Amino acid sequence: EADIYQTPRYLVIGTGKKITLECSQTMGHDKMYWYQQDPGMELHLIHYSYGVNSTEKGDLSSESTVSRIRTEHFPLTLESARPSHTSQYLCASSEPGVGEQYFGPGTRLTVT
Amino acid sequence: GIQVEQSPPDLILQEGANSTLRCNFSDSVNNLQWFHQNPWGQLINLFYIPSGTKQNGRLSATTVATERYSLLYISSSQTTDSGVYFCAASYNFNKFYFGSGTKLNVKP
Numbered sequence: 001e002a003d004i005y006q007t008p009r010y011l012v013i014g015t016g017k018k019i020t021l022e023c024s025q026t027m028g029h030d031k032m033y034w035y036q037q038d039p040g041m042e043l044h045l046i047h048y049s050y051g052v053n054s055t056e057k058g059d060l061s062s063e064s065t066v067s068r069i070r071t072e073h074f075p076l077t078l079e080s081a082r083p084s085h086t087s088q089y090l091c092a093s094s095e096p097g098v099g100e101q102y103f104g105p106g107t108r109l110t111v112t
Numbered sequence: 113g114i115q116v117e118q119s120p121p122d123l124i125l126q127e128g129a130n131s132t133l134r135c136n137f138s139d140s141v142n143n144l145q146w147f148h149q150n151p152w153g154q155l156i157n158l159f160y161i162p163s164g165t166k167q168n169g170r171l172s173a174t175t176v177a178t179e180r181y182s183l184l185y186i187s188s189s190q191t192t193d194s195g196v197y198f199c200a201a202s203y204n205f206n207k208f209y210f211g212s213g214t215k216l217n218v219k220p
Contacts, residue, residue, distance in 0.1 A: 040215070042210045059113060105152070105153070
Protein backbone atom coordinates (compact mmCIF):
# COMPACT_ATOMS: atom_id res chain seq x y z
CA GLU A 1 0.00 0.00 0.00
CA ALA A 2 1.35 3.43 -0.98
CA ASP A 3 2.06 5.49 2.09
CA ILE A 4 4.39 7.93 3.82
CA TYR A 5 6.33 6.86 6.91
CA GLN A 6 8.18 8.72 9.64
CA THR A 7 10.46 7.34 12.34
CA PRO A 8 10.78 7.66 15.20
CA ARG A 9 7.27 8.72 16.22
CA TYR A 10 8.51 10.05 19.57
CA LEU A 11 12.04 11.05 20.58
CA VAL A 12 13.37 12.47 23.84
CA ILE A 13 17.01 13.44 23.61
CA GLY A 14 19.55 15.51 25.51
CA THR A 15 21.00 18.85 24.47
CA GLY A 16 23.92 18.65 22.04
CA LYS A 17 23.05 15.30 20.52
CA LYS A 18 22.92 14.75 16.76
CA ILE A 19 19.62 13.37 15.51
CA THR A 20 18.16 12.30 12.18
CA LEU A 21 14.43 12.13 11.57
CA GLU A 22 13.52 9.68 8.85
CA CYS A 23 10.86 10.13 6.19
CA SER A 24 10.08 7.68 3.40
CA GLN A 25 7.27 7.49 0.89
CA THR A 26 6.22 4.71 -1.44
CA MET A 27 3.94 6.84 -3.63
CA GLY A 28 6.59 7.75 -6.19
CA HIS A 29 6.16 11.48 -5.54
CA ASP A 30 8.94 13.81 -6.66
CA LYS A 31 8.13 16.63 -4.24
CA MET A 32 8.69 16.24 -0.51
CA TYR A 33 8.42 18.65 2.41
CA TRP A 34 9.30 19.08 6.07
CA TYR A 35 7.11 21.18 8.34
CA GLN A 36 7.57 22.21 11.96
CA GLN A 37 4.53 22.58 14.19
CA ASP A 38 4.32 23.68 17.82
CA PRO A 39 1.33 22.27 19.75
CA GLY A 40 -1.96 23.79 18.62
CA MET A 41 -0.25 26.10 16.16
CA GLU A 42 0.02 26.39 12.40
CA LEU A 43 2.48 24.45 10.26
CA HIS A 44 5.63 26.17 9.02
CA LEU A 45 7.57 24.93 6.00
CA ILE A 46 11.26 24.44 6.86
CA HIS A 47 12.55 22.43 3.86
CA TYR A 48 11.32 21.11 0.53
CA SER A 49 12.65 19.16 -2.43
CA TYR A 50 11.59 18.96 -6.07
CA GLY A 51 13.40 15.66 -6.60
CA VAL A 52 16.71 13.83 -6.23
CA ASN A 53 19.62 16.16 -5.39
CA SER A 54 17.24 19.13 -5.01
CA THR A 55 16.71 20.81 -1.63
CA GLU A 56 15.42 24.25 -0.73
CA LYS A 57 14.88 26.14 2.51
CA GLY A 58 11.35 27.02 3.47
CA ASP A 59 9.97 30.19 4.94
CA LEU A 60 10.81 29.36 8.56
CA SER A 61 14.51 29.50 9.33
CA SER A 62 15.74 26.21 10.72
CA GLU A 63 19.07 24.92 11.96
CA SER A 64 18.26 21.53 10.49
CA THR A 65 19.56 20.18 7.18
CA VAL A 66 18.06 17.75 4.68
CA SER A 67 19.24 15.52 1.87
CA ARG A 68 17.52 13.84 -1.08
CA ILE A 69 19.68 11.08 -2.49
CA ARG A 70 16.77 8.79 -3.35
CA THR A 71 13.29 9.72 -4.54
CA GLU A 72 11.59 7.91 -1.69
CA HIS A 73 13.78 9.14 1.18
CA PHE A 74 14.02 12.66 2.68
CA PRO A 75 15.79 12.64 6.07
CA LEU A 76 16.14 15.69 8.32
CA THR A 77 19.21 16.12 10.54
CA LEU A 78 19.93 18.29 13.56
CA GLU A 79 23.68 18.39 14.25
CA SER A 80 23.31 19.64 17.82
CA ALA A 81 19.86 19.48 19.36
CA ARG A 82 18.70 22.30 21.65
CA PRO A 83 15.55 22.72 23.78
CA SER A 84 14.30 25.30 21.23
CA HIS A 85 14.08 22.44 18.71
CA THR A 86 11.34 20.79 20.77
CA SER A 87 8.39 20.53 18.40
CA GLN A 88 6.49 18.21 16.08
CA TYR A 89 8.07 17.59 12.69
CA LEU A 90 5.78 16.55 9.84
CA CYS A 91 6.91 15.15 6.51
CA ALA A 92 4.77 15.35 3.38
CA SER A 93 4.91 14.50 -0.29
CA SER A 94 2.81 15.68 -3.20
CA GLU A 95 1.62 14.46 -6.53
CA PRO A 96 3.16 15.98 -9.64
CA GLY A 97 1.10 18.60 -11.40
CA VAL A 98 -2.02 18.42 -9.23
CA GLY A 99 0.08 18.92 -6.13
CA GLU A 100 -2.18 17.32 -3.51
CA GLN A 101 -0.12 16.82 -0.35
CA TYR A 102 -0.10 13.74 1.86
CA PHE A 103 1.38 13.72 5.35
CA GLY A 104 3.21 11.21 7.45
CA PRO A 105 2.26 10.61 11.10
CA GLY A 106 4.86 13.05 12.43
CA THR A 107 7.75 12.90 14.91
CA ARG A 108 7.33 14.52 18.32
CA LEU A 109 10.78 15.70 19.40
CA THR A 110 11.61 16.75 22.95
CA VAL A 111 15.09 18.08 23.71
CA THR A 112 15.92 18.21 27.42
CA GLY B 113 3.82 34.22 0.22
CA ILE B 114 0.08 33.72 0.51
CA GLN B 115 -1.63 34.86 3.70
CA VAL B 116 -4.18 32.28 4.87
CA GLU B 117 -6.70 33.18 7.56
CA GLN B 118 -9.12 30.76 9.17
CA SER B 119 -12.19 31.46 11.23
CA PRO B 120 -13.39 30.89 13.81
CA PRO B 121 -10.25 29.97 15.78
CA ASP B 122 -12.26 27.91 18.24
CA LEU B 123 -15.64 26.23 17.94
CA ILE B 124 -17.65 24.21 20.45
CA LEU B 125 -20.61 22.19 19.17
CA GLN B 126 -23.15 19.87 20.63
CA GLU B 127 -23.18 16.48 18.92
CA GLY B 128 -25.56 16.58 15.96
CA ALA B 129 -25.08 20.27 15.20
CA ASN B 130 -23.91 21.67 11.87
CA SER B 131 -21.02 24.09 11.36
CA THR B 132 -19.19 26.11 8.72
CA LEU B 133 -15.46 26.79 8.81
CA ARG B 134 -13.98 29.52 6.66
CA CYS B 135 -10.60 29.96 4.97
CA ASN B 136 -9.63 33.26 3.32
CA PHE B 137 -6.50 33.57 1.20
CA SER B 138 -4.73 36.69 0.01
CA ASP B 139 -3.79 35.76 -3.55
CA SER B 140 -4.82 33.60 -6.47
CA VAL B 141 -4.29 29.92 -5.78
CA ASN B 142 -4.27 26.77 -7.86
CA ASN B 143 -4.23 24.36 -4.94
CA LEU B 144 -6.44 24.48 -1.85
CA GLN B 145 -6.65 21.62 0.62
CA TRP B 146 -8.53 20.98 3.87
CA PHE B 147 -7.03 18.74 6.54
CA HIS B 148 -8.18 17.37 9.88
CA GLN B 149 -5.50 16.96 12.53
CA ASN B 150 -6.43 14.24 14.97
CA PRO B 151 -5.42 14.19 18.66
CA TRP B 152 -2.32 12.14 17.77
CA GLY B 153 -1.09 14.90 15.45
CA GLN B 154 -1.71 13.13 12.15
CA LEU B 155 -2.99 15.30 9.30
CA ILE B 156 -5.79 13.60 7.39
CA ASN B 157 -6.68 14.78 3.89
CA LEU B 158 -10.28 15.90 3.66
CA PHE B 159 -10.55 17.73 0.34
CA TYR B 160 -8.38 18.87 -2.51
CA ILE B 161 -10.55 21.70 -3.83
CA PRO B 162 -8.93 24.57 -5.77
CA SER B 163 -12.41 25.51 -7.04
CA GLY B 164 -15.97 24.28 -7.00
CA THR B 165 -17.81 22.06 -4.55
CA LYS B 166 -17.14 18.54 -3.29
CA GLN B 167 -18.93 16.29 -0.84
CA ASN B 168 -17.76 13.32 1.17
CA GLY B 169 -20.36 11.92 3.54
CA ARG B 170 -21.21 14.48 6.21
CA LEU B 171 -18.48 16.83 5.01
CA SER B 172 -18.55 19.14 2.03
CA ALA B 173 -16.36 21.98 0.83
CA THR B 174 -16.72 24.90 -1.53
CA THR B 175 -13.98 27.12 -2.92
CA VAL B 176 -14.74 30.39 -4.70
CA ALA B 177 -11.33 31.13 -6.14
CA THR B 178 -12.33 34.50 -7.67
CA GLU B 179 -13.38 35.74 -4.21
CA ARG B 180 -10.45 34.06 -2.44
CA TYR B 181 -12.22 31.94 0.12
CA SER B 182 -13.12 28.37 0.87
CA LEU B 183 -15.73 26.90 3.21
CA LEU B 184 -15.83 23.55 4.97
CA TYR B 185 -19.26 22.31 6.07
CA ILE B 186 -19.69 19.70 8.76
CA SER B 187 -23.20 18.34 9.18
CA SER B 188 -24.56 16.22 12.04
CA SER B 189 -21.28 16.57 13.92
CA GLN B 190 -19.92 13.64 15.94
CA THR B 191 -17.42 13.56 18.79
CA THR B 192 -14.91 11.98 16.41
CA ASP B 193 -14.98 15.20 14.37
CA SER B 194 -13.12 16.95 17.20
CA GLY B 195 -9.63 18.18 16.43
CA VAL B 196 -8.05 20.97 14.46
CA TYR B 197 -9.04 21.77 10.88
CA PHE B 198 -6.43 23.38 8.63
CA CYS B 199 -6.63 24.79 5.17
CA ALA B 200 -3.52 25.11 3.02
CA ALA B 201 -3.04 27.05 -0.19
CA SER B 202 -0.46 27.12 -2.94
CA TYR B 203 -0.12 29.13 -6.13
CA ASN B 204 2.71 27.25 -7.81
CA PHE B 205 2.27 23.64 -6.67
CA ASN B 206 5.52 23.94 -4.73
CA LYS B 207 5.18 25.82 -1.45
CA PHE B 208 2.06 25.47 0.65
CA TYR B 209 0.88 28.04 3.18
CA PHE B 210 -1.22 26.96 6.14
CA GLY B 211 -3.78 28.86 8.16
CA SER B 212 -3.63 28.81 11.95
CA GLY B 213 -6.49 26.33 12.12
CA THR B 214 -9.95 26.01 13.67
CA LYS B 215 -10.03 23.97 16.86
CA LEU B 216 -13.32 22.07 17.01
CA ASN B 217 -14.67 20.42 20.13
CA VAL B 218 -17.83 18.35 19.70
CA LYS B 219 -19.48 17.54 23.02
CA PRO B 220 -21.66 14.44 23.51
